[in-house]
Structures are given as structure tokens and as C-alpha cells.
Amino acid sequence: MKKTPEQQNLLQQMQQIADGLGRTLAPFCEVVLHDLTDPEHAILAIHNNLSGRSIGAPATELGLARAADPDIAQVIANYPNTFADGRRAKSTSIGIKDSTGQYVAALCMNVDLTVFRSLNTLLTQFSSVDNDSAIRETLEPAGADALRARIDQFAARLATTPRALKADERKALMRELKESGLSDVRRAMDIVANYLNVSRATVYNDAR
Structure with missing residues (x-):
């Protein structure tokens, strides 16, 4: 044709x-x-x-x-x-x-x-834990999950992601974390900095 x-x-x-x-x-x-x-x-x-x-x-x-x-x-x-x-x-x-x-x-x-599927099987096997074990331990400071959850909620309200937050949005986030008491979580600034992929200095500046 x-x-x-x-x-x-x-x-x-x-x-x-x-x-x-x-x-x-x-x-x-x-x-x-x-x-x-x-x-x-x-x-x-x-x-x-x-x-x-x-x-x-x-x-x-x-x-x-x-x-x-x-x-x-x-x-x-x-x-x-x-x-x-x-x-x-x-x-x-x-x-x-x-x-x-x-x-x-x-x-x-x-x-x-x-x-x-092979990779998924390997990852499932590698990431499996013994849920029947009596030992329960966390390597994170208490409240870290709540802190990250609040950051996720804040970003979701703005229809964005935590790492995409702009400077003024980060400042508003830090005010919200302070008002909710979550900024008092041990190593809160480190957790926020890692989650937002910014430096600790940036987080301290945003918290002023």
C-alpha cells in the first residue's frame, strides 16, 4: 500500500x-x-x-x-x-x-x-521481620513519625511535597510545628532538615 x-x-x-x-x-x-x-x-x-x-x-x-x-x-x-x-x-x-x-x-x-517479580520476591524476603519476637525497638527519637506525618499533611494541603516547599511555606510549616508542640521532639530540627532535604541552618532560619 x-x-x-x-x-x-x-x-x-x-x-x-x-x-x-x-x-x-x-x-x-x-x-x-x-x-x-x-x-x-x-x-x-x-x-x-x-x-x-x-x-x-x-x-x-x-x-x-x-x-x-x-x-x-x-x-x-x-x-x-x-x-x-x-x-x-x-x-x-x-x-x-x-x-x-x-x-x-x-x-x-x-x-x-x-x-x-524476582526483585520483588528478594526485597520482600530481605525486608521481612520476625513479628512474633518479644523485642520491640526503635532507633528513632520519640515523635519522629508524628513530626513527619504533620509535615506530609502540611504539604498535602498545598498540593505539593515536603521537599518542594518554598521558603515562605517552610516558615509557615515551622510555625505550625511550634504551635503544635512538635518542634520540641528530640532532634526535631535534624528530622525536619532530612525530611525536607535542606540544611539544619535553613531549618533554624525558617524557625525564627
């Missing part, structure tokens, strides 16, 4: 997008650009190749369906998938239409879940 100038331009632009996403999401996410105007040789670009396919390989079932039916959803996100060797994946497919409403391309992202 001969491509129109518009379709050629769309495919060229999508190649740049696929390249950028591939570099950003490497190495755990395969990024594939399908040319749906040529379903038998659809794969135009493939980055972080996890599926073992190659340039010029045919379109998937979803790609063929899109090429035949422009009413199929443009964004199909986070659906379960499987690589040829049995590895489980999470996929997202984004269809690209031209000005006539016909599908020209599909940008697909396939995340290999086996790596993350």
Missing part, C-alpha cells in the same frame, strides 16, 4: 518517539513501532528487543485488527501479554491515526515482568 505524504511524516515522527522511549525505558521495556499500512512487514523499529522479533516482522493480532477496524480503541493500556519463551509481560499499545481516521501506526511497549 502506497503511503500518503502525511502517513510517511507520521511514521517518521513516531520513529523518533520510539527511539526516545526506548532509551528512557531501557532495559526492561521493549518499544516497538508498527507500520499498519504494511501489516505483513509491520515492524518499523524495535528497541530493547525482549521478544526476539526483527525489523520487517508481521503485525500482531491487535495490529491486524486495528488495520482492519479504525473503531478499535486508540489506547489499550497495561494488558497481560506473554513473550514467545513464556515470560510474562505487561503491554500498552497506542494506535496512531491519520487525518482520515485510518490507523497508520501502533506504538507498543512490552515490560518484562519476570525481572520485577
Whole structure:
């Protein structure tokens, strides 16, 4: 099928997008650009190749369906998938239409879940503790959790995060902590400084 100038331009632009996403999401996410105007040789670009396919390989079932039916959803996100060797994946497919409403391309992202599941198992094992133990200990000063919770609440009211607070907002925060008595928590200034990612000197200055 001969491509129109518009379709050629769309495919060229999508190649740049696929390249950028591939570099950003490497190495755990395969990024594939399908040319749906040529379903038998659809794969135009493939980055972080996890599926073992190659340039010029045919379109998937979803790609063929899109090429035949422009009413199929443009964004199909986070659906379960499987690589040829049995590895489980999470996929997202984004269809690209031209000005006539016909599908020209599909940008697909396939995340290999086996790596993350193995990592999650290791982290769960590493972070597990014996909850049946009679010993309970904390290495933090008393009230540290309450102090951080109040900071989180203050930042949430401003629709921001603790580390993104501006100077005037930090001053208002310190006034609130003082009024609530939380500034009297042992090592309060150190806790606030670490939580806001600023120096102790900055916190003392904000508390004046």
C-alpha cells in the first residue's frame, strides 16, 4: 500500500518517539513501532528487543485488527501479554491515526515482568521481620513519625511535597510545628532538615 505524504511524516515522527522511549525505558521495556499500512512487514523499529522479533516482522493480532477496524480503541493500556519463551509481560499499545481516521501506526511497549517479580520476591524476603519476637525497638527519637506525618499533611494541603516547599511555606510549616508542640521532639530540627532535604541552618532560619 502506497503511503500518503502525511502517513510517511507520521511514521517518521513516531520513529523518533520510539527511539526516545526506548532509551528512557531501557532495559526492561521493549518499544516497538508498527507500520499498519504494511501489516505483513509491520515492524518499523524495535528497541530493547525482549521478544526476539526483527525489523520487517508481521503485525500482531491487535495490529491486524486495528488495520482492519479504525473503531478499535486508540489506547489499550497495561494488558497481560506473554513473550514467545513464556515470560510474562505487561503491554500498552497506542494506535496512531491519520487525518482520515485510518490507523497508520501502533506504538507498543512490552515490560518484562519476570525481572520485577524476582526483585520483588528478594526485597520482600530481605525486608521481612520476625513479628512474633518479644523485642520491640526503635532507633528513632520519640515523635519522629508524628513530626513527619504533620509535615506530609502540611504539604498535602498545598498540593505539593515536603521537599518542594518554598521558603515562605517552610516558615509557615515551622510555625505550625511550634504551635503544635512538635518542634520540641528530640532532634526535631535534624528530622525536619532530612525530611525536607535542606540544611539544619535553613531549618533554624525558617524557625525564627
